[in-house]
Amino acid sequence: MNEKVHIIGSGFSSLAASCYMAKLGYKVVVLEKNASVGGRARQLKRDGFTFDIGPTWYWMPDVFEKFFGDFGRQPSDYYKLEKLDPGYQVYFGENDSVYISGNLEKIYDLFEKEETGSSKHLKNFLDVAKENYDIAIKDLVYKPGVSPLELITPKTVTRVSQFLSTIRTQVRKNIKNHKLIKVLEFPVLFLGAKPSNTPGFYNFMNYADFGLGTWHPVGGMYSVVEGMRKLGEDLGVTYETNANVDEIIVENGKVTGLKVNGERIFSDLVLSGADYHHTETLLKREYRQYSESYWEKKTFAPSSLLFYVGFDKKLDNVEHHTLFFDTDFDEHARTIYDDPSWPENPLFYASFPSITDSTFAPEGKEAGVFLIPLAPGIEDTDELRDKYFDLIIKRLEKLTKQKVKNNIIFKESFCVNDFVKDYNSYKGNAYGMANTLLQTAFLRPKIKSKKVKNLYFTGQLTVPGPGVPPSLISGKIASELIQKTRS
Numbered sequence: 001m002n003e004k005v006h007i008i009g010s011g012f013s014s015l016a017a018s019c020y021m022a023k024l025g026y027k028v029v030v031l032e033k034n035a036s037v038g039g040r041a042r043q044l045k046r047d048g049f050t051f052d053i054g055p056t057w058y059w060m061p062d063v064f065e066k067f068f069g070d071f072g073r074q075p076s077d078y079y080k081l082e083k084l085d086p087g088y089q090v091y092f093g094e095n096d097s098v099y100i101s102g103n104l105e106k107i108y109d110l111f112e113k114e115e116t117g118s119s120k121h122l123k124n125f126l127d128v129a130k131e132n133y134d135i136a137i138k139d140l141v142y143k144p145g146v147s148p149l150e151l152i153t154p155k156t157v158t159r160v161s162q163f164l165s166t167i168r169t170q171v172r173k174n175i176k177n178h179k180l181i182k183v184l185e186f187p188v189l190f191l192g193a194k195p196s197n198t199p200g201f202y203n204f205m206n207y208a209d210f211g212l213g214t215w216h217p218v219g220g221m222y223s224v225v226e227g228m229r230k231l232g233e234d235l236g237v238t239y240e241t242n243a244n245v246d247e248i249i250v251e252n253g254k255v256t257g258l259k260v261n262g263e264r265i266f267s268d269l270v271l272s273g274a275d276y277h278h279t280e281t282l283l284k285r286e287y288r289q290y291s292e293s294y295w296e297k298k299t300f301a302p303s304s305l306l307f308y309v310g311f312d313k314k315l316d317n318v319e320h321h322t323l324f325f326d327t328d329f330d331e332h333a334r335t336i337y338d339d340p341s342w343p344e345n346p347l348f349y350a351s352f353p354s355i356t357d358s359t360f361a362p363e364g365k366e367a368g369v370f371l372i373p374l375a376p377g378i379e380d381t382d383e384l385r386d387k388y389f390d391l392i393i394k395r396l397e398k399l400t401k402q403k404v405k406n407n408i409i410f411k412e413s414f415c416v417n418d419f420v421k422d423y424n425s426y427k428g429n430a431y432g433m434a435n436t437l438l439q440t441a442f443l444r445p446k447i448k449s450k451k452v453k454n455l456y457f458t459g460q461l462t463v464p465g466p467g468v469p470p471s472l473i474s475g476k477i478a479s480e481l482i483q484k485t486r487s
């Protein structure tokens with residue numbers, strides 16, 4: 001077969017799809033508008049420091065193994081993986097934090113210490129979460145979202161109530177301690193919606209967290225990007241950077257080519273891993289499947305304000321992953337989902353990868369990434385960014401009992417406007433469209449265009465949803481659907 005497929009974008013979904021499409025025998029060319037591949041998982045290097053610009057949590061190692069396994073390889077052929085222990089630390093106030101161990105028995109001990117009897121409830125909760133994980137990851141998430149019937153299996157019909165209840169009700173049924181509740185409601189934030197708007201079935205994320213643990217690829221998430229690119233190149237894929245797709249050319253209802261940096265090129269088939277909404281704007285209006293009001297009504301995952309900071313000393317009392325949950329999450333969530341505005345007292349997340357990985361900062365120094373989730377589409381100015389930087393640095397100093405402000409060598413920021421400019425992201429969303437009940441599986445935007453022949457979509461706005469592991473899966477199912485619907 002000599003058919004040529006052009007893949008728009010080089011995020012995780014496109015990188016995965018490029019490998020699968022090459023394995024199927026297509027001649028694959030990836031077109032990325034930015035200067036490097038990786039999409040939201042690009043890397044920033046400055047003054048001897050290294051930062052993952054986007055994802056920092058490596059969860060669900062089995063999904064990465066499955067991906068590389070499909071090509072007769074394993075992750076260790078490309079990067080070294082280390083299990084973090086503790087997986088992360090969560091602050092609730094001054095002198096008040098917990099460590100989530102890499103060892104499940106120790107997590108049970110922590111729960112029991114915080115709330116007598118809670119470890120028994122946690123065990124029962126995790127038993128169900130593990131079963132759901134097996135059902136979801138072994139089966140459901142690899143379905144292309146074509147039909148509601150995909151969700152109906154002998155195992156899921158017995159779990160209908162879990163699709164109709166929410167994570168919030170499930171967690172709060174038996175656990176009353178506010179710290180444990182926050183810890184248990186944290187993993188579903190990766191799915192982009194509030195725990196009160198996420199189906200209980202997604203408790204499989206809690207199994208991913210406590211059961212499978214938090215891992216770190218040495219060199220960071222970008223090592224995974226580089227590994228996948230290397231695999232793709234071995235399979236014959238060409239990766240072109242600084243290649244902006246301006247238009248998808250359609251003739252007689254069929255893709256015939258693309259306009260790239262103003263030049264017309266021929267193509268048999270186009271698969272877009274760029275944000276779905278943006279991809280549709282590359283088409284004439286009559287070929288778009290979803291209207292602006294369709295997108296307007298959807299629940300998007302948050303945008304974020306991010307800082308990449310170089311410190312001239314090592315920091316105390318923080319871990320590789322540290323969550324600052326010392327303020328009211330419900331109030332912060334309201335500003336993200338219900339009344340888009342800047343939060344007064346935001347929760348925030350900080351990553352200090354140089355604590356466990358010396359490749360991230362020069363000796364004796366620390367690299368820090370800070371993230372505040374925000375409503376997509378809100379105002380983004382330098383003044384607001386600076387205001388929030390001061391706010392979180394003060395909170396960091398107070399909660400971790402140290403002075404760091406004068407040890408900052410540099411800071412760079414990334415926010416709503418950058419998400420739009422760098423990734424053509426709808427309203428500057430950071431990680432796509434949320435996995436709410438009405439935005440799950442066949443209810444998400446479709447992989448195969450209903451209006452244009454030979455046009456397909458992959459990535460975090462289609463199935464299965466946001467996150468690095470789902471993006472790898474998305475690349476696989478898009479490739480399989482292409483093969484199935486074209487042969």
Ligand SMILES: Cc1cc2nc3c(=O)[nH]c(=O)nc-3n(C[C@H](O)[C@H](O)[C@H](O)COP(=O)(O)OP(=O)(O)OC[C@H]3O[C@@H](n4cnc5c(N)ncnc54)[C@H](O)[C@@H]3O)c2cc1C
Nearest residue numbers: 009011012013033039040055056057245274459460467468
């Ligand atoms: C700050 C942040 C933190 C995150 N943290 C985590 C985490 O810890 N763990 C986790 O699992 N997930 C995390 N995520 C989510 C995860 O990073 C994403 O779900 C995933 O990387 C999305 O991959 P994608 O392929 O769908 O899209 P993208 O990575 O956005 O790729 C799309 C690509 O298309 C390109 N493109 C757009 N328009 C064009 C055009 N016209 N022409 C050519 N190219 C174009 C873009 O430049 C981009 O490279 C995080 C995301 C962000 C932003």
